[in-house]
Amino acid sequence: MLDIFDILGPVMVGPSSSHTAGAVRIGRMARTLLGQEPVQAEIGLYGSFAETGEGHGTDRALVAGLLGLKPDDMEIPHSFQLAQERGLRFSFYTARLREAHPNTAVLTVEDQNGIRLEMQAASTGGGRIRVEKLNGVEVSFTGIFNTLILRHQDIAGEIANVTRELADAGINIANMNLCRDRRGGDALTVIETDQKIPPAARIRIERLPGIRRITYYEKED
């Protein structure tokens, strides 16, 4: 069912829940998944985001999210200036995609160590979002759950090890999705949980053999 605070909410800076609040959340998601302060961002706008994005402040909202602002932050309209102060360089282009949601953004972000992340996400209405691609791999998660993203080796028992750690920490899995590029290669697992995953459990998971990288997104309160 719908969260009643998605019906009465979010508390947000206008003018559009999909083009403004959703855009802030997309920016925040990219920042979180990068794991570090972004210093560079190329932002592709598609569909209605490209058509009416400027009038709705979609551009400023995406940059605000990249800076870690929340949808109700009154600094959103001034995010371009804030980005300059904080050393985030950004540019926009019109993205050409095939069969994407009409409110879609593609963000290529980079931290100061040159680590890059490419994320494609859609704003699906009422401020809700869905991440659809991560570094070229198709995914599907929304940020309405606590979300653990694992890059790991494609080996037998890997998921069992991870879920055992979660079970031991009393954490229930709401949704789960696993993709790999080829047998024995790299795999990407997205696990959405009802409870927050405490740092200790995340460290134990990170230390499991075969785990290359873990990223964690904690849902907004």
Added chain:
Amino acid sequence: MALDSMREIFEQSRERNRPFWQVVLDTDVEERQVTAEESFEKMRATWRAMLESVASYEGGRRSVSGLVGGDGARMRAYAETGSALSGSYLQEVIATALCVGESNACMRKIVAAPTAGACGVLPAVLVPLYRTGDAEEDAVIQALYVSAGIGAVIGHRASIAGASGGCQAEIGSASAMASGALTALRGGSAEQIGHAAAMALKNLMGLICDPVAGLVEVPCVKRNVIGAVNAVSCADMALAGITSRIPVDEVIECMGDVGRRMPMEFRETALGGLAATPFGQNVKEKMKHHP
């Protein structure tokens, strides 16, 4: 339970002898695994943000296109002359709807209810009652649970997004939510809340989403006024004992169906309706060159 139909809420309310708002609160407690107090305080914070969205209005602000701003102040000034056709409550409802809708267009902080485009409707009917002392804060918060329950059912059975259901899904839904909230606030039964919501939704059925230049400005701001005023009249009808002949769940399903059959030109694409008028096209052209 989930908030899947109004009938389900009526039944829960009857079987467990709980008012409508409490059935919605119980569901939130179960769904998000929080205490009743935590849920209630979150709703209080939502209400306070709504109050703030009204209080922070300034008539001098203008939207990006320059088309929106100042009308809330204009309406209030006119009301003060004492010559308004509507009474003291209704004229403040109109002014408040304009103020919050304009603030949204000017990138100020609002509460999406259920969307940003329709954010003026609920504060418009509730804040004036609260400010004159005709409604206590806790009673208003309970009324907000009622509105959230109605919105959740509409979101589940139909839609609350203009892109999928037209303006009837945004302003229509907000109006149904506000009408139910007012009915609850005035002591109406769960069934009366249902009738108020049904009537409000029926009255705005078929309303298209046709924003000029794709912006949440024209005609969105003023449609918040019709949503609010319609909510008041439907709540009054329900409290007078007038019923919706068509059951509320059927009305909601029907709104969803009308939305699905609506041509895409009338669903937020800014390709039809008022957006396609010569004036609307002109604004769109101007925005392209000087956004």
